[in-house]
Amino acid sequence: xxxxxxxxxxxxxxxxxxxxxxxxxxxxxxxxxxxxxxxxxxxxxxxxxxxxxxxxxxxxxxxxxxxxxxxxxxxxxxxxxxxxxxxxxxxxxxxxxxxxxxxxxxxxxxxxxxxxxxxxxxxxxxxxx
Amino acid sequence: xxxxxxxxxxxxxxxxxxxxxxxxxxxxxxxxxxxxxxxxxxxxxxxxxxxxxxxxxxxxxxxxxxxxxxxxxxxxxxxxxxxxxxxxxxxxxxxxxxxxxxxxxxxxxxxxxxxxxxxxxxxxxxxxxxxxxxxxxxxxxxxxxxxxxxxxxxxxxxxxxxxxxxxxxxxxxxxxxxxxxxxxxxxxxxxxxxxxxxxxxxxxxxxxxxxxxxxxxxxxxxxxxxxxxxxxxxxxxxxxxxxxxxxxxxxxxxxxxxxxxxxxxxxxxxxxxxxxxxxxxxxxxxxxxxxxxxxxxxxxxxxxxxxxxxxxxxxxxxxxxxxxxxxxxxxxxxxxxxxxxxxxxxxxxxxxxxxxxxxxxxxxxxx
Numbered sequence: 293x294x295x296x297x298x299x300x301x302x303x304x305x306x307x308x309x310x311x312x313x314x315x316x317x318x319x320x321x322x323x324x325x326x327x328x329x330x331x332x333x334x335x336x337x338x339x340x341x342x343x344x345x346x347x348x349x350x351x352x353x354x355x356x357x358x359x360x361x362x363x364x365x366x367x368x369x370x371x372x373x374x375x376x377x378x379x380x381x382x383x384x385x386x387x388x389x390x391x392x393x394x395x396x397x398x399x400x401x402x403x404x405x406x407x408x409x410x411x412x413x414x415x416x417x418x419x420x421x
Numbered sequence: 422x423x424x425x426x427x428x429x430x431x432x433x434x435x436x437x438x439x440x441x442x443x444x445x446x447x448x449x450x451x452x453x454x455x456x457x458x459x460x461x462x463x464x465x466x467x468x469x470x471x472x473x474x475x476x477x478x479x480x481x482x483x484x485x486x487x488x489x490x491x492x493x494x495x496x497x498x499x500x501x502x503x504x505x506x507x508x509x510x511x512x513x514x515x516x517x518x519x520x521x522x523x524x525x526x527x528x529x530x531x532x533x534x535x536x537x538x539x540x541x542x543x544x545x546x547x548x549x550x551x552x553x554x555x556x557x558x559x560x561x562x563x564x565x566x567x568x569x570x571x572x573x574x575x576x577x578x579x580x581x582x583x584x585x586x587x588x589x590x591x592x593x594x595x596x597x598x599x600x601x602x603x604x605x606x607x608x609x610x611x612x613x614x615x616x617x618x619x620x621x622x623x624x625x626x627x628x629x630x631x632x633x634x635x636x637x638x639x640x641x642x643x644x645x646x647x648x649x650x651x652x653x654x655x656x657x658x659x660x661x662x663x664x665x666x667x668x669x670x671x672x673x674x675x676x677x678x679x680x681x682x683x684x685x686x687x688x689x690x691x692x693x694x695x696x697x698x699x700x701x702x703x704x705x706x707x708x709x710x711x712x713x714x715x716x717x718x719x720x721x722x723x724x725x726x727x728x729x730x731x732x733x734x735x736x737x738x739x740x741x742x743x744x745x746x747x748x749x750x751x752x753x754x755x756x757x758x759x760x761x762x763x764x765x766x767x768x769x770x771x772x773x774x775x776x777x778x779x780x781x782x783x784x785x786x787x788x
Contacts, residue, residue, distance in 0.1 A: 328438075330449075330450060330453060330454050331453050331454060331455045331456075333455075333739045334716060334739060334746075336714075352768065354739065355454070356454045356455060356458070356648065356738050356739060356741060357449070357648050357651075357738070358718070359716060359718055359768075
């Protein structure tokens with residue numbers, strides 16, 4: 293199965309994406325992740341001002357089938373949260389790289405190993421067979 | 422190598438997401454668990470359940486043999502009817518939950534996919550002294566479930582009018598009929614809490630039945646995967662082997678005492694079950710809702726509000742029909758009455774939960 297992996301993003305091996313915008317980053321989960329989870333019915337995200345740490349859980353997404361931790365691809369301070377997802381989680385499934393964004397973070401430098409689109413697509417192809 | 426049903430290629434062609442379940446490669450969803458779930462509650466859904474085991478038991482002592490193996494009263498199952506039953510260990514632990522269909526000259530026992538080999542061996546170990554023949558029909562026959570309020574009238578349109586059994590088939594009735602011009606065994610049984618049918622037929626006709634049933638009513642039938650099968654049975658509080666029941670649990674604590682007929686004569690586990698019933702159980706399966714924020718999942722720990730660990734969650738999820746997180750758990754008797762509160766450890770934090778009535782969703786069977 294082919295998943296959407298936009299070339300302008302970077303990806304973690306735990307299936308979060310990162311978009312660098314100046315000195316800020318936007319974070320969400322990948323098309324593969326939303327597909328594997330199924331319909332997301334609940335999402336728990338940190339508050340603005342919270343600190344997230346690369347490689348550590350910053351929240352959770354829940355589907356009928358499973359709970360799944362969200363792992364921070366970078367360390368930093370949360371400067372915006374997509375609070376619209378509290379009442380309507382469907383953008384996480386329908387538009388994971390757009391309206392389904394989760395956090396905007398001001399990074400402090402530390403980061404997980406991030407893959408480019410090609411490497412992430414290959415990584416997903418490896419685990420999804 | 423995972424095993425595959427005769428519908429494997431059809432699942433792939435429909436873009437199903439495949440997962441491992443009990444040694445089988447099965448579809449977990451096609452369009453989405455919630456959509457498939459609602460399709461069954463409101464209309465009709467089709468499930469491939471060929472991974473389950475189908476054992477034919479026949480011979481002069483077939484009834485006596487089964488009577489020894491299961492907790493229910495096999496002699497009370499009329500010809501053309503089916504009954505839920507349990508296989509128990511001598512200590513009362515549950516080997517499997519099964520459905521027994523009384524057919525002309527034989528019984529069919531449908532067992533859980535993950536327990537096929539174990540149940541087969543369990544049966545073979547106990548045939549001594551019985552004139553009985555057991556045949557594994559699981560490969561030769563495929564098995565589909567058509568479930569939902571529209572299942573009856575849709576399936577009737579596929580039935581040959583000269584055999585017409587569907588409309589008159591009672592709850593848990595089973596009959597031979599002709600569907601799409603082929604012989605098929607149909608039973609008014611299922612695992613969703615809705616009216617519906619389970620259909621058995623020669624596996625060589627798999628594609629014909631699969632596509633034919635989906636096309637009924639102008640493609641009015643939704644293909645459904647194991648995800649919706651789980652959420653549907655969960656709302657109806659139907660036990661899932663490996664979750665609500667297993668060999669470490671007995672029928673009384675699982676609220677399945679009604680399946681144990683102690684007065685029917687001897688059977689495996691009877692002595693232990695009688696003693697358990699007399700002594701009373703120390704824990705019980707309960708249904709609960711979340712009071713605090715969080716979703717309980719199978720395996721999560723349960724503790725008293727004072728912090729003492731006392732039990733575990735067997736299944737939990739956000740209920741698609743009721744729109745809120747619910748769960749089932751084993752808890753001590755003093756926490757098992759409606760309104761009792763305990764904490765479920767959700768992601769290392771205690772989250773308050775409250776015991777509610779089971780089932781969460783009242784089944785709409787046609788009686």
